[in-house]
Amino acid sequence: MAQAMSAALFAPVYAGLPRPPDESTVERPRPERYTCDVVRDALPELEYQLEEAVVQGDVERVHEILARGADKDAPLDKDGRTALMIACAAGWMDLVKHLVEVEDVDIDGVVSRGGFRAIDYAGKEQHMFPNENDIVDYLKSKGSQFTWWGAAFAGDIRRLQVFIDHGQDVNEINPVMWNFSAVDCAIAGGCGKAAHFLVARGGLVSIRNCQVPLLDEQLASTGRNDAFMYKQWGLEKGEYFLY
Helix, strand or coil: CCHHHHHEEEEEEEECCCCCCCCCHHCCCCCCCCCHHHHCCCHHHHHHHHHHHHHHCCCCHHHHHCCCCCCCCCCCCCCCCCCCHHHHHHCCCCHHHHHHHCCCCCCCCCCCCCCCCCCHHHHHCCCCCCCCHHHHHHHCCCCCCCCCHHHHHCHHHHHHHHHHHHHCCCCCCCCCCCCHHHHHHHCCCHHHHHHHHHHHHCCCCCCCCCCCCCCHHHHCCCCCCHHHHHHHHHCCCCCCCCC
């Protein structure tokens, strides 16, 4: 009886909540593709094949696709990563060398949506000395340098100091990279010394939800104020009331 009364009470409230848009009605340029990445799904055919080949680390196929006219510096996914960035993140050393030395891709000029260079993605995955896969060291030998975020993920304290000496805000937030600050990046990268270095220079440690994030997107959550239910209701922060 109590459950029936509760359902009768809240059913009108639930029925009145706004519904999310029906994604089935959204026109997709290539409906045969469904990779959960709207940018990748909409890529031209050659760039789509290029992204697949880079993910697989297939050097010969990458060379063949680029020879057919694919854009070697094109963003290939929703994060704006180029072929070189994807190869760096995946740890394909041979492919990285091929793209840099044979295909002559742009090493530093192209920046992803999160403000990352190719070397930053390699540093984020710790593809550097003393680990066996030293993509970072190779790219540095070609003149590449970390951005602020890449230096934090990789624990490059000297590079961090260069940014600080030139006025970098230690507590700057990266809204694309899960609202992380440099301290968060250093912690996520397992770079304890870099995290201590940043905290000693005024870096703040974010307090986030205690839930275990299952997806990268959940890392951006900082608490109840970004809950989906409140967004759907259209509620905004206001004055506090004591009931």
